[in-house]
Amino acid sequence: MSRLAFYNVRLVDPASGRDEPGQLMAIDGIVADLGPRLFERPPEDAQAIDGKDVVLAPALVDMRVQLREPGEEHKENFESASHAAVAGGVGTMVALPNTRPPVDEPSLVEFVERRAKAVGLVDIRTYGALTKALAGKELTEIGLMAAAGAVGFTDATHAVASALVMRRALSYAKTFGQFILQHPEEPALASEAGMNEGEIATRLGLPGIPAAAEAILLDRDMRLVELTGGRYHAAHISTRLAVEVIRAAKRRGLEVTCDTAPAYFALNETAVGDYRTFAKLSPPLRSEDDRRAIVEGLTDGTIDAIASDHAPHDQDSKRLPFAQAAAGILGLETLLPLSLELFHNNHLKLQTVLQKITSGPAALLGLEAGRLERGRRADLLLFDPDHPHRIDVDGFRSKSKNSPFDGRPVEGKVLMTVTGGRVVYDARTG
């Protein structure tokens, strides 16, 4: 019987609203009990951890990461991503299906499950591809992939451009209780070479991607959700227009959720500066007004979750002219400190920030994780919300180093990550 006892901790659980000093006991991988007066001193036979009054919260749930395995293991694989995840406080992550080959049939879902178990550090789930080869034309075996363990369906970084395919996908997936995750960007308006449309793009001579590209596809999709009664999630929304579309859809009672990524509230288009390819994302970094709107969307609950949007790329994919460089940045090891900026800047309460990266995404994925509760799997995160430091990309455990946040001063540090009652990361020992 393995026992793990935390004491002198501040127990914070956004799902129940708990925020109090106390102790927590995990036995055999399960939270046996927690509360303010659980024990005076930890039992002799338990592995005891003195929290020194920092926060003990559920381990983070990252609803969108790219693992690059199979096919691009030189950028990332299950091992390196798992080590990056635990260093970032993440206990559950959901992989996008845009690998090579893409996860577009049941045997590949089983491959992900098998590899995740073999590595065994964090719970890794996967989305299934929505269309075969992510080509946007023919539906995949949604029913069989869901039975194999896929938690939702998406064409990852490709928008589903055809309204007919999206309509059929929404209504077909509904049969199996599955939701569709869309990359909301009208492809005809979004050049892969581009950045946010506006003055900076014009001065740099780069093609512009208008904010309307996001809203146009979302507007269309809202009509299709209404038509089909399907369940829809908009990934990484980045503009004021998009926040308004989702807000209105929720008010109309549609089954619609959305998330954003830290870059869209922590940076704006000026980060592109002098053609910095580490600031090339899809969707692109937006204007300052859009950035503020994302913060407002998080504050008023329009945005349900924050995902890291972890997108590892090697040097060869980024050390290129801006137009040719790959889009995307690392996310797993910066998710917590960047999200905590919302707390330190007085936009969100600590509980709310944590909710967006634990119980919020877990609820919409239908996962058990993301809660600090008796009887649940002991996936825990011990962190100091106020610890000041600078982000150091060289110390990242990811195979890739493409982060625009290197050197950024932040507050909030992961001290320990526990999954299934086992300490999988300890900052003191590295």
Add this chain to the structure above:
Amino acid sequence: MGPDEILGLLDLSESYVEMNRGVDKKASVLRGRTQINLFFEPSTRTQMSFELAGKRLGADVLNMSVASSSTKKGETLIDTAMTLNAMHPDVLIVRHHDSGAVKLLSEKVNCSVINAGDGTHEHPTQALLDALTIRRTKGRIGGLLVAICGDILHSRVARSNIHLLNALGARVRLIAPPTLLPSAADRLGVEIFTDMRKGLVGCDIVMMLRLQTERMQGSFVPSIREYFHFFGLDRAKLALAKPDAFIMHPGPMNRGVEIDSEVADDIDRSLIRQQVEMGVAVRMACLDILSKSLPDAGRNTP
């Protein structure tokens, strides 16, 4: 048609079933009459069934398959009707790939017209033969629970069966993935299920529909494998229906797509071959009744 007319037609069909099983299969109800089978869409079994029905009633039957005819040369449907009119046929049997085309044609010709299937609209003789098959097996139609499963969206057979079964007092369920259900299907007086296992519970008749190949490769359903897994009729799913439930299929079947061979060939449960037999009898009854309303009807009867 009202329920009484339908039941009368089924009764007449019964007499033709007996005749067709006898040695002398020839009657003279349609002697001297000309029947043209006008098929704008190929269909071997329906065309043969009508041809046999006409010939057994003594009519002169011509098959006009339009794949090789003048519509290919640009003639419109109405021009074709006018041309046929000039040849003085008595009955036209029409199959067309567009919904409503048979009605349009019937307004332009001077003879009787039987709809042998138009687009995704109606296939009335199929519904009649299905009703006859059910009545002969179960002894009744009223009060039965009938599940129609599969590609409802593109099926004229489903639409005709819904009308007919409802008119005769059966309860109808539609079972299909939502991509193969037409919109507002619930307005047709049926119950809708997208989970076949739930939909089959308590059914007396399980009517399977054909899924065309071009619709199973990702456009309407992802794959044959997935369709068969969730919507194909096999022993396990059939076990959820009543223990004495029967299986029907308008043909031609896709084995391993919408139906497992094991159940399709089960002589105790499958009515598929009876359906074909009833088809000829029902079509003879239809022709017989129509002949009574033709101009100069009664001339041939003693």
